[in-house]
Amino acid sequence: MVTIKDVAKVTGVSPSTVSRVIADNPRISPATKKKVREAMEHLGYHTNIHARNLVAKSTKAIGVIMPSSADKALQNPFFPEVLRGIGSVIHERQYSLTLSSGETEQEILAEVQRMVYGSYVDGVILLYSRVDDPVMSFLQERDFPFVMVGKPFEKLQEITHVDNDNFTAGKQITNYLIASGHEKIAFIGGSKDLFVTRDRESGYQSALTDAGLPNNDAYKIHTEFLKSGGREAVERLLSLPVRPTAIVVTDDLMSLGVLSTLEESGVQVPRDISLVSFNNAYLSEITRPALTTVDIHIHELGAQSARALIERTVDKTVPSRRIIVPYNIIYRNSVSEQ
Amino acid sequence: MVTIKDVAKVTGVSPSTVSRVIADNPRISPATKKKVREAMEHLGYHTNIHARNLVAKSTKAIGVIMPSSADKALQNPFFPEVLRGIGSVIHERQYSLTLSSGETEQEILAEVQRMVYGSYVDGVILLYSRVDDPVMSFLQERDFPFVMVGKPFEKLQEITHVDNDNFTAGKQITNYLIASGHEKIAFIGGSKDLFVTRDRESGYQSALTDAGLPNNDAYKIHTEFLKSGGREAVERLLSLPVRPTAIVVTDDLMSLGVLSTLEESGVQVPRDISLVSFNNAYLSEITRPALTTVDIHIHELGAQSARALIERTVDKTVPSRRIIVPYNIIYRNSVSEQ
DNA sequence: CTGTTAGCGCCTTCAA
């Protein structure tokens, strides 16, 4: 292994000088800089991060924590896409990215503790939001830099987080349905414990209210991402005395299940029932019909969270803030005029 | 930060003793071990990896390299799933996982070099296989431990890799079609540059030949994962004078596109055309009809690759080998009897 | 502008 000393020896300067040219210290003459750099190149020098981190107290690495993989949600194309978003800025800033690998909540907590105490990373991005999350409590107590993708359940003001305006998105997409002549609009969402679900549902609600449409609890269904959940939801809706003519579904993957079950039951989309969705995952484009969906810019959610986190790790005093990533609606073929 | 010295001071032993109990050195008396451990617990001691790695020369970290994200393939649920598989053994072995973040081939190469030279990781898992891959060449030249998920293009014997028997899988699923009475069977695969495609296609071919069925080039189509690709493939097939009655598609995500296009063109699956697929991604179960598909045990591919890699990093002399993960066919509703 | 000195936290001989 080529060390700083080796290049120092070859160049005839001191190790600290070499260290300085690595840091591009302005107080080093261009001449020696050039000389040293050539030697580094020539010898194939590469700085050892462990040595560096040991003294520098900064790792230029960030940890990304996935939800416990008990959550089937992991199958959601959402994750590769946020990871890409995070990766893009990580890479641009020359950071590295450590991914959590725990499966249960406890394992994940232990892992995060190891990351923090062992100084594996400078900061952490949480890709989920849970009530009473021990991981988050731990991070807060230790005052360790972290950012959440999504919306924290409490202390909104104290936690930097990156989210969409899901309320308005839900409202707007529902309004679109209303403008298309629909009045009997149902809602299928994930667990009520998730803020995404809640916010989108509130928006849906609000649109109905504003339009003077009735609030029908039987039209609101909360289910799992799983097929069985989607199936059950649809069956419930179809067995209603008055069937909805449109459904707002909070996730493209769920929409795929809903779509299938709907058509299996002989109802055609959008002829019989219209569908709108969220996320604009790749598959929303290749379903039949292609889904009208809210593009929440997943990549951007990731990128922004990484930017915000790095900013915090560099300067701990930057105030926490809420970052809203804009969305836009992609109109395709899953909605019919009434 | 609590260091080894702190617990030494509190316990009244020397730092080296503390270091020894951390390593669970047998030559330390149970009494002092107990004493030291309690102090560690009490003070909240956690070992600093950078200090450790600096001397230990092993990082207990492995790098996972994704394909360049230009590849839309990243949207494939395959990746989260291998990651989970890798993560499971990473976690069990108390390793950590660094994910590549580069977008282009060059960026990725630079990243891998940084990982290797800077001793970020002990070994690397390649989640893709490319001809003339500079990353792989680099790893080989440096004799740096790595494992590939999939099949390398050359030096099969020299490179440890984890793969399915895609030939046999392709053959078996095609035989199933034949056994169901199909004789005009088409094939839609990804790029011919991918071994997965090639192997599965060879298997398909072989099944046809064995059954004495004709080899029709017009029935074999290579396309992208993208919608447009799937669409074009299907259109080509449907415009043929003699339409196939069944199609082998090499990926569930592609199948979704094929399915959509097929039904848009008014052909029903499986009534008019049957479909079989590969991977058994979550979505293969929620399409309509649910897909008969080869479950390649993605999670296991990941887990095995991690195991093999760790084995190699621990003992560089273990010979390279080929690890075959078994597959099995999941029968669902996308195939009809002829 | 550059060299010297002193660690960062840990592990590992070598002695005792």
Place this chain on the structure above:
DNA sequence: TTGAAGGCGCTAACAG
């Protein structure tokens, strides 16, 4: 069974 001493590779004062 334990302690003392040195060093892993790098950076950061402090001197010049």
